[in-house]
Amino acid sequence: MKPIQVGLLGIGTVGSGTFTVLNRNQEEIRRRAGRGIEISMVADLDVERARGIVGDRARVVADAREVIANPEIDIVVELIGGYGIAKTLVLEAIAAGKHVVTANKALLAVHGTEIFEAARLRGVMVAFEAAVAGGIPIIKALREGLTANRIEWVAGIINGTTNFILSEMRSKGLDFAAVLKQAQALGYAEADPTFDIEGVDAAHKATIMSAIAFGVPVQFDKAYVEGITALQAADIRYAEQLGYRIKLLGITKRRQHGIELRVHPTLVPSQRLIANVEGAMNAVVVQGDAVGSTLYYGKGAGAEPTASAVVADLVDITRLHTADPDHRVPHLAFQPGSLQDTPILPIDEVVTSFYLRLQVADQAGVLAKITGILAEHEISIDAVLQRESAEGEKQTELIILTHDTVEGRMRAALAQMQALPTVLAPIVRIRKEELK
Amino acid sequence: MKPIQVGLLGIGTVGSGTFTVLNRNQEEIRRRAGRGIEISMVADLDVERARGIVGDRARVVADAREVIANPEIDIVVELIGGYGIAKTLVLEAIAAGKHVVTANKALLAVHGTEIFEAARLRGVMVAFEAAVAGGIPIIKALREGLTANRIEWVAGIINGTTNFILSEMRSKGLDFAAVLKQAQALGYAEADPTFDIEGVDAAHKATIMSAIAFGVPVQFDKAYVEGITALQAADIRYAEQLGYRIKLLGITKRRQHGIELRVHPTLVPSQRLIANVEGAMNAVVVQGDAVGSTLYYGKGAGAEPTASAVVADLVDITRLHTADPDHRVPHLAFQPGSLQDTPILPIDEVVTSFYLRLQVADQAGVLAKITGILAEHEISIDAVLQRESAEGEKQTELIILTHDTVEGRMRAALAQMQALPTVLAPIVRIRKEELK
Numbered sequence: 034m035k036p037i038q039v040g041l042l043g044i045g046t047v048g049s050g051t052f053t054v055l056n057r058n059q060e061e062i063r064r065r066a067g068r069g070i071e072i073s074m075v076a077d078l079d080v081e082r083a084r085g086i087v088g089d090r091a092r093v094v095a096d097a098r099e100v101i102a103n104p105e106i107d108i109v110v111e112l113i114g115g116y117g118i119a120k121t122l123v124l125e126a127i128a129a130g131k132h133v134v135t136a137n138k139a140l141l142a143v144h145g146t147e148i149f150e151a152a153r154l155r156g157v158m159v160a161f162e163a164a165v166a167g168g169i170p171i172i173k174a175l176r177e178g179l180t181a182n183r184i185e186w187v188a189g190i191i192n193g194t195t196n197f198i199l200s201e202m203r204s205k206g207l208d209f210a211a212v213l214k215q216a217q218a219l220g221y222a223e224a225d226p227t228f229d230i231e232g233v234d235a236a237h238k239a240t241i242m243s244a245i246a247f248g249v250p251v252q253f254d255k256a257y258v259e260g261i262t263a264l265q266a267a268d269i270r271y272a273e274q275l276g277y278r279i280k281l282l283g284i285t286k287r288r289q290h291g292i293e294l295r296v297h298p299t300l301v302p303s304q305r306l307i308a309n310v311e312g313a314m315n316a317v318v319v320q321g322d323a324v325g326s327t328l329y330y331g332k333g334a335g336a337e338p339t340a341s342a343v344v345a346d347l348v349d350i351t352r353l354h355t356a357d358p359d360h361r362v363p364h365l366a367f368q369p370g371s372l373q374d375t376p377i378l379p380i381d382e383v384v385t386s387f388y389l390r391l392q393v394a395d396q397a398g399v400l401a402k403i404t405g406i407l408a409e410h411e412i413s414i415d416a417v418l419q420r421e422s423a424e425g426e427k428q429t430e431l432i433i434l435t436h437d438t439v440e441g442r443m444r445a446a447l448a449q450m451q452a453l454p455t456v457l458a459p460i461v462r463i464r465k466e467e468l469k
Numbered sequence: 470m471k472p473i474q475v476g477l478l479g480i481g482t483v484g485s486g487t488f489t490v491l492n493r494n495q496e497e498i499r500r501r502a503g504r505g506i507e508i509s510m511v512a513d514l515d516v517e518r519a520r521g522i523v524g525d526r527a528r529v530v531a532d533a534r535e536v537i538a539n540p541e542i543d544i545v546v547e548l549i550g551g552y553g554i555a556k557t558l559v560l561e562a563i564a565a566g567k568h569v570v571t572a573n574k575a576l577l578a579v580h581g582t583e584i585f586e587a588a589r590l591r592g593v594m595v596a597f598e599a600a601v602a603g604g605i606p607i608i609k610a611l612r613e614g615l616t617a618n619r620i621e622w623v624a625g626i627i628n629g630t631t632n633f634i635l636s637e638m639r640s641k642g643l644d645f646a647a648v649l650k651q652a653q654a655l656g657y658a659e660a661d662p663t664f665d666i667e668g669v670d671a672a673h674k675a676t677i678m679s680a681i682a683f684g685v686p687v688q689f690d691k692a693y694v695e696g697i698t699a700l701q702a703a704d705i706r707y708a709e710q711l712g713y714r715i716k717l718l719g720i721t722k723r724r725q726h727g728i729e730l731r732v733h734p735t736l737v738p739s740q741r742l743i744a745n746v747e748g749a750m751n752a753v754v755v756q757g758d759a760v761g762s763t764l765y766y767g768k769g770a771g772a773e774p775t776a777s778a779v780v781a782d783l784v785d786i787t788r789l790h791t792a793d794p795d796h797r798v799p800h801l802a803f804q805p806g807s808l809q810d811t812p813i814l815p816i817d818e819v820v821t822s823f824y825l826r827l828q829v830a831d832q833a834g835v836l837a838k839i840t841g842i843l844a845e846h847e848i849s850i851d852a853v854l855q856r857e858s859a860e861g862e863k864q865t866e867l868i869i870l871t872h873d874t875v876e877g878r879m880r881a882a883l884a885q886m887q888a889l890p891t892v893l894a895p896i897v898r899i900r901k902e903e904l905k
Binding site for chain 1: 486490491493494497498499500501502503598603604605606609610613614615616617618619684742745746757758759760761762763764765766767768773774776777778779780781784785788789790791792793795796797798799802803804807
């Protein structure tokens, strides 16, 4: 049988990884898919560079629409990124009856609902394993492997750049800015790292996992997003003393009246497996009511790990594309007619415990005052650590771990504490999750 | 649409877990599967007990063949276990045109080839996610999530009983026999724990993973199997001093002229995530050429974790059963016509590094003699640890870590060392894997 024909839109890092992997493992992939898979067309604005990569094994064009218009092409792989032209092209490919594979988390987190609906109406598949956690098959696990479960929460290290930075900050005791520079020099962070370090990339991925876990539409605009730029080495050190590591987690959790969807630095108990995920690696923990806790770990970025996910999607489509469109695995795990409009809760209604660090005057009654404010807001305290002040020092540091509380309450308590004349600097507050 | 009808053969721990999960999460599952899934018939020899579990929500019969013969039943779930009647019933269910879901690793590791071929000819699906690592969707990851990769090796903690025992031996410094008793009292080990502690259960699971990873038939009879009964607390302690933990691993590895398939206690570097999997938990590491190392972690046994996998298979079948049988996900990841007969290598040709512990006379020249024998067999040494002998003691212990070598060579070297008059007790040898 003639190999299934794939057209690539954009051949940067992931695109050339996909080309390489498909070629190197073509025999193995054919044995699995039941049919060869061949990239026969590539569209890239930089035609010369693209030719340099694919040689004469694929036709290279500058205009993506030539690929979409080609009736020989069965599957279009979109690796352009962003919400702009990528969205237009994906919708055009669907309209042309092509199956689509994409690694574009931003696009799906924002416009997923529109795209999946278009695909449903046209009877084509949109596959996106590469959009979350690179080569780790987490989309498949959530969408197919854990379908028996009422999923309770998902929490993941889903951005390698920030995990690399946090690992370095911890192991070397450095502050954020110093490590960021080093990460950029090593190629672990981009020249403009904003999307990574501000948590936006992780929030895109958490949004997609949230939809799949709970059967709700993707709604990136409702996600709470906080990055790692304000993190200080001191807090990583104190957290460690208290038995915690700080990770940037994407978290989505089922609550009685809504869903939490948030990205922020988080204290996690050191003995949890996910707390020990170091460097640029990714890991996702899924808590289901039947299976309990499961964890998925691997490389979340890079040419070949991401290509691994893109090609797995190509194999899935090749294996299943003749199935009648009403009997396929639904894009977002739940059947299109079965999505619910459970609201995403505002951050003030989110429940977590907290780590607080206060720079306070070293005088009698300060601790009483602060714990009094917490008690007033019904926030109970789990542990207190007071740094011993040096001889003659007039201020000291107070670390407080709280039990679970509603964020709004903590915000109110923080404002009151901050206003105390004995609190001498902005209070550091980092959320904490036991993940059990 | 009428719910898909499921018949359960055997309603023990996993069976009642499956019944419970399907009932508790039926609405969520229906939203995912696109159709309800209902256990409408149960066969169990203990009819009264079975009725006590299912009440009037399913018809209970003593004869499994009544379930198979019922034209209303779409899917038969085999939870009887073993190679005997379970095999006959699975083949009869296939012959009757039923899709089959089974958690029976022993059956598939030994008779999988025959069963999958029968299913192919009859155009039905046999799903078995629950057969390996309980609720962890590792079969799906290997069969679908990692299809882009040339898989290099798979190594897993795939037996919870033995991992619980090893964790207890390490944390409490106890020997095997003491911990086994305690594990039995706690329900972590069965009254007859042979299959677990001798490594047979892990070998069944490794055999299945081997077939899926490399596209070869299941061949349990070729697996090398060594359990944990001979492990001593001393070796766990020495391993720890050297930066290793001892785990019972099921390993299958691609080599140039064949495939390794083996289960044995293994030293693993302490900093590897899998070395930190404690208690009855399971974890599997898969090394692929594109994705690199990925890890899958969760509960490998128990009523609801195993039911999670059984029900996921039911959802898969419900979603995809109308697809034309030639365009489905192949049972063993590779298309039936594409299996290869790559040989499983005999243990003498397996390559690992080794941990050796020798009880030796505390006299000059002993170490030279022993290292001389290793050199003669071209086995190079990575590290040596000599316990300081106490005042007046005439013997001491020598721990040697080697680099990778062929097992046959090590066997020959061991025989020679064992014959030395200065070697005073049987040499302990445990294989070591760096897993990188």
